[in-house]
Amino acid sequence: MEEKVKKNYEAAVERYAGFGVDVEKALDTLQQIPLSLHCWQTDDVAGFENTGGALTGGIQATGNYPGKARNIAEVRTDIEKTVSLIPGKHRLSLHAIYGDFGGQKVDRDQIEPRHFQSWIDWAKEKGLKLDFNSTSFSHPKSGDMTLAHRDKGIRDFWIEHTIRSRRIAEEMGKQLGAKACHNLWVHDGAKDITVDRYLYRKNLKDSLDKIFAVKLPNVKDAVECKLFGTGLESFTAGSHEFYMGYAVQNGIMATLDMGHFHPTEEIYDKISALLLFMPEILLHVSRPVRWDSDHVVILNDSVLMLAQEIVRANALSRTNIGLDYFDASINRIGAYVIGSRATQKALLQALLEPIDQLRRYEANGQYFERLALLEEAKSLPWSAVYDYFCVKNNILPSEQYISEIERYEKDVLSKR
Ligand code: RNT
Numbered sequence: 001m002e003e004k005v006k007k008n009y010e011a012a013v014e015r016y017a018g019f020g021v022d023v024e025k026a027l028d029t030l031q032q033i034p035l036s037l038h039c040w041q042t043d044d045v046a047g048f049e050n051t052g053g054a055l056t057g058g059i060q061a062t063g064n065y066p067g068k069a070r071n072i073a074e075v076r077t078d079i080e081k082t083v084s085l086i087p088g089k090h091r092l093s094l095h096a097i098y099g100d101f102g103g104q105k106v107d108r109d110q111i112e113p114r115h116f117q118s119w120i121d122w123a124k125e126k127g128l129k130l131d132f133n134s135t136s137f138s139h140p141k142s143g144d145m146t147l148a149h150r151d152k153g154i155r156d157f158w159i160e161h162t163i164r165s166r167r168i169a170e171e172m173g174k175q176l177g178a179k180a181c182h183n184l185w186v187h188d189g190a191k192d193i194t195v196d197r198y199l200y201r202k203n204l205k206d207s208l209d210k211i212f213a214v215k216l217p218n219v220k221d222a223v224e225c226k227l228f229g230t231g232l233e234s235f236t237a238g239s240h241e242f243y244m245g246y247a248v249q250n251g252i253m254a255t256l257d258m259g260h261f262h263p264t265e266e267i268y269d270k271i272s273a274l275l276l277f278m279p280e281i282l283l284h285v286s287r288p289v290r291w292d293s294d295h296v297v298i299l300n301d302s303v304l305m306l307a308q309e310i311v312r313a314n315a316l317s318r319t320n321i322g323l324d325y326f327d328a329s330i331n332r333i334g335a336y337v338i339g340s341r342a343t344q345k346a347l348l349q350a351l352l353e354p355i356d357q358l359r360r361y362e363a364n365g366q367y368f369e370r371l372a373l374l375e376e377a378k379s380l381p382w383s384a385v386y387d388y389f390c391v392k393n394n395i396l397p398s399e400q401y402i403s404e405i406e407r408y409e410k411d412v413l414s415k416r
């Protein structure tokens, strides 16, 4: 098998050389691109507060496929399995509800770095870096609003939570020697026509000002917008314009989630616009399907165009790539691997693009030639290069990971 992969790779290298594309260089670059795996795919965004509450905040994980992680040890085992099937070095993104609370009830305004120390130690041992997210959903005080709430007491509770979340991210960044992204997403919105929009957005802005007044050198802050949540269809305080304005004004990052815009609106076109005004951006690679923003990522046009735009804009070093989806209807580890590999395949295709020739055509006004080459590039042998990338990293190539995940299901997941 390995021989065949190598042979196909060599043929691919030759084919790409005809376009002046350096395949080895592309692979070196891909090797350096970490994906931030979202811990919440392991357990349908449940977390470990042990309060037994439902998932709220306008998001849903539908399905009840067996084998979901029930405790921290199982989440870690699942993540270890997942990363063993994805070439390269990656990151893990934790939500505040995934603390190691030792069976204690620790409310959100009480969380501390010590509740995440075992995660940091584990990450260090496994060679993973960490990212973090404050959690405003699935809590008795969240309702429809948190940081934008009319009630100062509620706002203050969530401000405290978010400041503490950022401090935890700071500790992660410091101890692991790599800045941690802190992503702030709140579902704040309303089901029906809302007349005090200005008030809620003003509240949200004031809350953010308090949260970000604390400067943390090991944290890269990001704010995530959304179009609407389920049950909150008519108003979202943290809209794209709102957070874009806030991020630009405060020198922080905007998070672009692929599922948070109008159905035909694509985030790839926002990369070159935003990066002229903010230091970096954070992506939530996802797959919107009708009203759901979080299906498993696949190698579709949206993901490919996103990857191409990052590479064409020379923006890899300023783009933090996180995954964000939750599917409870299929093998959850399989869902991780499909989405992660799809994202890498898109990045690889982008890195192998005959970009010099395409740019020449564009500069000369040769638009037929540009379109034709873009079409041809789609069927160049990038998959032979991806297989080689897997083998080079000691990772099962192509469809071989399917049976490995079946084995994990039989040996581990089905016993839960
Ligand atoms: C929700 C946002 C947010 C969440 C996670 C769990 O629509 O995309 O990023 O998915 O924080």
Ligand code: ZN
Binding pocket: 224, 257, 284, 324
């Ligand atoms: Zn998201």
